[in-house]
Amino acid sequence: MAYAISVLSGRWKLSILGFLLDNGKLRYGELKRKVIGISEKMLINQLKELEKDGLINRIAYPEVPPRVEYELSDKGKTLENILVLMSSLGEENVDNRIKT
Amino acid sequence: MAYAISVLSGRWKLSILGFLLDNGKLRYGELKRKVIGISEKMLINQLKELEKDGLINRIAYPEVPPRVEYELSDKGKTLENILVLMSSLGEENVDNRIKT
DNA sequence: TCAGGTACTAACAAAAAAGTTAGAAATGCG
């Protein structure tokens, strides 16, 4: 359990992984738009950590202006079940989100 | 995903839920021994939040000295899949825990 | 020449989470 906690904790990581799971490759700017509320600092910070933990791949194209894509790595894809279960957990408990 | 994040974030919650899943009912003191490293404040704090979110039941016996047991609620049991997947995630990546 | 676009970085500030320490309540037992 400790491993999962260490790798997934962080306010935005699960969201980011969720979007990458749903969309495949996403550019930095696309993620910024999708993950509403996140600051640039946090987005990069979380992406760096996810990359360091081997859950995502960072693909940089040597262009100007720069283009960088992120995608789930093979290891990241092993999280698919968890991510799916987690978002369906939300579905089952929509009431809780609204009541509060 | 937001719901799962809001309900599961907290450095100790997944551990606590994991122990309750494995052991059924556990007393406050038993949890304190199992969740190594946790302070009393945090243990109570996390238990209260889990209870508030409806994931665990708190059963207090009117005795002296006091006896309080905690167990997964029905809603908490819907997390079983997730908890199991998360701990098996650790198994698959034991190397990461050791290398670091 | 110079603004425009993209993915960052760095320095600092604020807020949130976690840790520490001391202690309360109530009853049984020697």
Add this chain to the structure above:
DNA sequence: CGCATTTCTAACTTTTTTGTTAGTACCTGA
């Protein structure tokens, strides 16, 4: 009486996390 037991509170400090703001690099196209 005085002490032990068990669950939990409260006040305070430290640590960690997150937010804010400003700015960089590089080429392109007007």
